[in-house]
Amino acid sequence: MITRTLTALLAFALLTGGCAPTAAPASASAVSSTEVPAAVSPTQAPAIAAARPTAAPTASPSATPEPPAEPALPPEVAVQAPALIPSAEGDLAGAGAWDRYTIIAALSPGELSVRGTVTLDMVNRYGVDLDQIYFHLYPNHPDFGGRLDVTSATVNGAQVHSGTQHGDTLLHLDLPAPLAPGESARVVLGFTARTPRGASDETFGAYNFEAGVWSMANFYPILARHTADIGWDTRPIVSRGDFTVSSVALYDVTIDAPNGWALLSTGVTISDGPVNEQVHRQRFVSGPQREFYLGALQGLAQAEAVVDGTRIVSYYQAKNPRAGQEGLAVAERSLRAFNQRYGSYPLAELEVVQSALTQFLGMEYPGVVLIEQKLYTEGGRGLETTIAHEIAHQWWYSQVGNDAQGEAWLDEGLASYSQVVYYEATGEPEKAAAELQFFRNTFRNARAAGRDAPLSSSPAQLSGGRYYPVIYAKGPLFFQALRDQLGEQGFDAFIHAYYSAFRYQDIVGDDLLRVAQDSCGCDLTQLYDDWVRTAAPVAIP
Ligand SMILES: [Zn+2]
Structure with a gap:
């Protein structure tokens, strides 16, 4: 926020x-008008058939074999x-x-x-x-x-x-x-x-x-x-x-x-x-x-x-x-x-x-x-x-869920970097470049004022005006640095693998590192250490 x-x-x-x-x-x-919601137990909750309608039977039988029936869900x-x-x-x-x-x-x-x-x-x-x-x-x-x-x-x-x-x-x-x-x-x-x-x-x-x-x-x-x-x-x-x-x-x-x-x-x-x-x-x-x-x-x-x-x-x-x-x-x-x-x-x-x-x-x-x-x-x-x-x-x-009170950079960094991705996708590279430049200026100014910190810092640790520039500017810049190191195809493979592997999951930063390294078959520990685990004087991408 x-x-x-x-x-x-x-x-x-x-x-x-x-x-x-x-x-x-x-x-x-299906619930009678005399019932009070708070008195309805979960098992008595309105028993309404909610399943998506199945396709109507076709007039002619299909020649292709029926797929095996999936196990019925409760x-x-x-x-x-x-x-x-x-x-x-x-x-x-x-x-x-x-x-x-x-x-x-x-x-x-x-x-x-x-x-x-x-x-x-x-x-x-x-x-x-x-x-x-x-x-x-x-x-x-x-x-x-x-x-x-x-x-x-x-x-x-x-x-x-x-x-x-x-x-x-x-x-x-x-x-x-x-x-x-x-x-x-x-x-x-x-x-x-x-x-x-x-x-x-x-x-x-x-x-x-x-x-x-x-x-x-x-x-x-x-x-x-x-x-x-x-x-x-x-x-x-x-x-x-x-x-x-x-x-x-x-x-x-x-x-x-x-x-x-x-x-x-x-x-x-x-x-x-x-x-x-x-x-x-x-x-x-x-x-x-x-x-x-x-x-x-x-x-x-x-x-x-x-x-x-x-x-x-x-x-x-x-x-x-x-x-x-x-x-x-x-x-x-x-x-x-x-x-x-x-x-x-x-x-x-x-x-x-x-x-x-x-x-x-x-x-x-x-x-x-x-x-x-x-x-x-x-x-x-x-x-x-x-x-x-x-x-x-x-x-x-x-x-892909992370600990917002512990590693806020994981979701805020990627959501902020998505501003760049969005303008690339809409065919407006000058706006994508402006987003990136805004992140650079924000982080550069904060670092010059002594407000750099490891990305892994929790929000509680990022007092003194450091939360915004670290999470919302250094965060997206890390993903640009990662993209520069992996190349376009490599970054694309990483981001798809990251989403696919961790959809519905709770993750930590090391999970991101592992998937990134697996997807490129390369060693990213130096990059990760410099940006995430320490406040090394990173080159701003
Ligand atoms: Zn956000």
Whole structure:
């Protein structure tokens, strides 16, 4: 992210974000209007057939042999298929590696609250007994200016003791008996989230209602990561850069909302129907995604297009129709460019939303990017560059996941370098060169002022004005240096291999080094040491 001070200085500086909006109802809701969402258990969630329609039988039998039948997916996984483009539906065969969230909640716009339950079906994949389970409660960080309160907690049907730390941003559940490796658990948490209103000049605009967008980023408890070296991720949140550190999961989310609010979320809508005269119930599936974004819109216009099987929707204020259409066109070009340069975006929807972010220019969530509203009226390249950057995060953050609070350079460096890639793909080499020159100037000035640092530095370590130039300027320059060393074909092979190997995974910098070396059959340790592990006086490419 970029602070307000920095945005004043750096017109094109950017940040991160991702999610999905309203879609045509797939079928009428199967839930009776007398049911309250919070009372519906995950297994009772609206049982709507969501599978993509199979091809109608052809009139004449085919002469080619039938392909062997694929093993049937369990219904709770098969229901996720509409969130993926058809060519990526096979990715669901890997669902055994992902936990599943079922969220059932109701919106109360009058008090800007979301109340409901989240059910997490998780497996201990960590090789050690678990005595506790940890969740992030991001909205309790002061930057959010709101609350997320957990009102009940059970594990496998039994109430458990819980507690919080780090200013209520970290929740732990104490298990009555250790959860052994390979064992599964069903965690059910009741929660209430509340966002502020009109607060983007003071707090995090992605958790706020303003300018027709009620943005509820991080509105539910999200499972912390557990790694072999440190165990549960219990670090306090650092308010520099992106907050969310989580692993890919499958989300099945049912939301009751008053009529007149258009819901926007990660993934796709698979059903939408009336609960009563005032309220409708909408159900979403995410596909494999790192988190679930939810927003509710009032009064925004929209335009949409399809690129390579992905539906893109641009939501914009009705007074900015030209910029709203331009936002859609940029998103189309971005998706086309990155599909070709990195590998296919596997998800069926992507939304771009004009939002009141105020203190930063853009924010990525899986399947949804939020773009600061002023960029729609200022003209120039800010809107285009910001949208390209945030959409690149769909590859670098949403798909290939890194520790944003530890190695922010991995996703921010590549998302920023994608600004160069984007303008190369649109046939505007002079703009690509200008992006690169901006990175050079920013890093050169920072280094001259003593603000260089290893790329591997965590955001917490990058105080004193070093975060922006190191992560957003030195970061993309590393990828240019790597490209210079590998050559065009070599870099192309590396970036495809990197995306292909680590899609849906959590990675660290050494994984990038390993794939780069494997793809070129060369030794890159000197380059990597100079840029990433140390602050050697590198030659600026
Ligand atoms: Zn970013």
